[in-house]
Amino acid sequence: MTASPRLRSWAFRLLAALAVLVLVAVVALVAWSRIGVMEAEPGPLEEVVQDPRIALAEDSSTLVLQPADGDASPTGLVFYPGAKVAPEAYAARLSTLVTDHGMTVVIVKPWLHLALFDRRGLNTFTREAPEVETWMVGGHSLGGVRACQVAPAVDALVLLGSYCAGDIADSGVPVLSLSGSEDGLSTPDKIAGSRDLLPADATMVEIDGASHASFGDYGPQDGDGAPLISDATTDHEVSAAMAEFLESEQLGAR
Structure with missing residues (x-):
């Protein structure tokens, strides 16, 4: 019929x-x-562009930072920005991984400025540096939530002012979680409340005086606390924590 x-x-x-x-x-x-996209502050970004130690390249999908002298370590980081934060806002903060540790840093340019909506596979970004043997994935704020989703496919996870929404406690992935005592968004209480979603041996570091926006260079953010330390101090704390993490996990950075 x-x-x-x-x-x-x-x-x-x-x-x-x-x-x-x-x-x-x-x-x-x-x-x-x-x-309402939070654009990168021009000063810190220009410092990265002008730094002779850093080779910077970009296309429609990524912003890539590598040692300019070609003496790169076999370790790289794919990094997801926070929601509605310009990828360039993280170039200065992550540049110490390049200059201090010889790492390759691939900052993702997410679809719609929202990492959670970006379902492209990690190979979309890791193919930018085929010489890298050991890949970590990381992210800030909601970018960290996306990083948690793909973490089981890589060698380590790095969270900046972020936490996982799903359980990766049994993944066996080494985790470094950097948080800020003055973070008004990913607050210390929220990070502590989601601690059991991470492996038991995850390295948890709270940077005294850092706010949510301290992990990037995009200015103040609504709902955030006021930072009590300078960007230079945050750079130092991030680099020092990363150095200890790389060494403890034998991840191959120089």
């Missing part, structure tokens, strides 16, 4: 209405993702 013309007409109208709703939702999401 074939459907009546009236039924076919009703079904067509329903499908058309659903298609319009989906289109409106997509357009609204794209528009929302472009509003």
Whole structure:
């Protein structure tokens, strides 16, 4: 028995209405993702661009930092930015991994400025540095949540002002979690509350005086606390914690 013309007409109208709703939702999401993006502060980014020790390259998917002298370690980091934070805002903070440890840093340019919506595989980003043998994945804020999702596929996980939403306690992945005592978003209580989602031997480091936005260079952020330390001090603390982590986990940085 074939459907009546009236039924076919009703079904067509329903499908058309659903298609319009989906289109409106997509357009609204794209528009929302472009509003309120926290841009990189020009000063710190320019310092990275002008640093003769750093080779910087970028395309539509990534921003890549490597040692300019070619003396790179076999260790690299794929890093997901926080929601609506420009990828360039992390170049200065992560540059010490390049200059101090010889690492390759691949900063992802997420779809719609939202790492959680970016379902591209890690090979999309690791292929930017085929010479790297050991890959870590990391992220800031909601970028860290995305990093947790792909962590079982890499050699280590690094969280900056972030925590996992899913359980990776039994993954066996080495984890370094850096948090800030003044973080008003990924607060110390929230990070402590999600501690059991990480492996028991995860390295937890709270940087005294750091806020949520201390892990990038994009200015103050609504809801955040006020930082009590300088960017230079944060750089030092991040680099020192990373050096100890790399050594303890024998991850191959120089």
